[in-house]
Amino acid sequence: MLKISTKQLLILVTIVFILFLAYYNQAIEENEVLNSASNFTLEVKNEAAEKANRVEIKNDNQEIIVHLSGEVKNPGVYKLKSKERLIDLIKAAGGLKNKADLEQINLAEKIFDGQKVVIPSVLDRNSNQAADHNFIESGNFNVEGKLVSSYSKSAEKELVNINLAGQDLLESLSGIGPAKAKAIIKYRNQNSFNKKEDLLNISGIGEKTLENLENEITVK
Known part of the structure; x- marks a missing residue:
């Protein structure tokens, strides 16, 4: 061992x-x-x-400048923070007037520098709807919804203000569907329509469409 x-x-x-x-x-x-x-x-x-x-x-925290007009108590140009929404812009302007049409605006909408926001009036919507109703009730349409009167459509109802009209009213225009109506609203929030021809700046709206709309719309 x-x-x-x-x-x-x-x-x-x-x-x-x-x-x-x-x-x-x-x-x-x-x-x-x-x-x-x-x-x-x-x-x-x-x-x-x-x-x-x-x-x-x-x-x-970046500052932006936005133009607010229409049915607000103090329309004008306001300086806000980039994170703020349409409701903050309206508060800065002292709030809405009683005739403001809340159905046609999105209070949670984001705002951006250089934007112009127009708050529409319920009177415009109601008057246009009433004009449409009266036009149909007057008997100028047959059972297929086609115009049978010798009078033009524009002669029977008020012109649609494309700077103020809501989605539904814009869709009632000749050749304007939901997508083009939204495009019109988006465009006017950034640049108001100064003349009818400004519609040509919107993708999908050409000379033919403008020609059909000529006697149905106004910018004032």
Whole structure:
């Protein structure tokens, strides 16, 4: 049987301890490297998030200028923050008048720099609807809904103001469907119609459509 002296046992124990100590130190160093890399990645992500938040806050705090007219108490040009909505613009103008047509506006609509917003009146909608009703009741349409009177359609009802008319009324115009009606409303919110020919600036409305609308619309 192999006998180990005390001196040899001590040397063996020392070698084992040194190997354990070396392994332990290496493990600590690797852990520190991993923690450093993880902390660096976290710091980069946090810095990127903070930068994005600063940019977003900066954009929200940018000032824009918007022109508000129509059925509001104090129409005019207002300076607001870019994050604000139509309801904030109306509040800045002192609120709506009693005749404002809430069915034709979106209070949550976003506003942007250089925009013009026109708040329509219920009187315009009611008068146009009444004119349409009277025109039909007068007997100028046959059972197929076609005009049989010798009088023109425009002679029997009021002209539609494309700067104020709502979605439904615009769709009643010749050659104007839901998509074109929305395009007209979007255009006038940015640039009011100064003349009928401005309709040609809208995609999908050409000379032929304008010709058919000529005797049905007005801009004043």
